[in-house]
Amino acid sequence: MDTDFFLAWFAGMAELIRLRRDHLTELDAAIGDADHGTNLDRGFAEVRQALAEWPPTSPEQVLLSASNTLIRRVGGASGPLYGTAFRQMGKALDAPVTPAGFAAAFEAGVRAVARLGKAAPGDKTMLDALAPASRALTQAVQEGVEVREAFERAARAAEEGALATIPLLARKGRASYLGERSIGHEDPGAASSALIMAALASVES
């Protein structure tokens, strides 16, 4: 996986998030403050713009550039959380990037989200999509399946994880203020995390 692969991943994220922007915002309106789609759309558009203006020369640089933009420009909780995930992933990435190296770096990013957000799986957050995705990815890589197949399994796990947040009671973030009333709604952060993994699975390589 080279620099172009990572650039294509971020381009795919930006496209998917734009496409699903209103859906993410609707999910957020139900249990949050109705801005998740618009914020991420704005943020990932800026990520693409920064990557175009200062072309990175390594996968690590792609991740760090994206991280900087997300942390510095998006605001809210999702900016720092996704920004931190990509930063830690970038730092943990060794060149050249192998499937096993990617999976380990991704796991480092997911752990950083858990630390920063003081959240655990089951709290109804983005972690409920990211943690199963990371597990599926690591396991697929250990089984030695094709990279594309590994990414598809990770994307499926993220999607299932996001949908599995519907019956959960939110314990972190703004949805937690609703108590019992957060039950019955998909977590918008988990939904956007599933899009990030879907973008990974659809990178043409």
Place this chain on the structure above:
Amino acid sequence: MKKLINAADSVVEDALAGLAAAHPALRVRNRVVHRADAPRPGKVALVSGGGSGHEPLHAGFVGHGMLDAACPGEIFTSPVPDQIIDATQAVDGGAGVLHIVKNYTGDVLNFEMAAELVEDVEVASVLVDDDVAVQDSLYTAGRRGTGATLFVEKIAGALAEEGAPLAEVARVAREVNERSRSFGIALTSCTTPAAGRPTFDLPPGEVELGIGIHGEPGRTRVPLAPARELVAVAMAAIHGDLPLRDDLLVLVNGMGATPLIELYVVFAEVEAIVRGKGARVARSLVGNYVTSLDMQGFSVTVCRLDATLTRLWDAPVETPALRWGR
């Protein structure tokens, strides 16, 4: 939903241009609003910030005796670390900077990151979490910061103006928060310019109890009742958490689209309940101060005063939204 705007994505920018034009004592640049006379050498500086849509909070409280700078984010979205770092460096007069942060995940994360990244400035932080509608437990993000933010900014701002050191300003700011409790009730949701329709549907005959300040739904929904009964619910929630006694500072706050006459109807009920508990409204404020765009509704914030806090509340203040004694 009709909005008096040019475009949904330029609301914050356009409003800040208006704020700067209307108030020459303020400077606005790069999404930072600060006192034109900052930095003030030797004075502890106060920086706050948060999503826009709560006006006059926070930019309307920048000025003598209150904040040195405010960082407005997008509507209902926390500011970003760059803004907070800029503001912190712009107003530091060498005595350190106090960050006043409302307890929301996004605000906390962005202020934490800024405090870590800022160089050569001593930074202390105080978290405001006064909303009794949220139980502070392992199962929530903790109580929200609402009306008490105004109390913290005013009282800590007065103390900083007197020349108190950073540790002391931070201590008193935390004390104000600990002595304050709030509860909010909404008659309608609110409409963000980007969404163009109300964040949640609230049927005509119902109200939301325990709302925050971002148009997020509250804890429960009940039929509309006379103001007397709604105020009783709010005051019972506050009193159950922090018994009402002695001298109180009371804010009856409109959520943005509540007529002042209704806020005074509310205030009369609040005062009667306070008196009924054997306590006294020693200082009060009625108006739209910590708002949620065009939401109809109110919140009550109560702070238990002592002699020092009363003196600091009475100290001169000169900001766009709060001014007396000067």
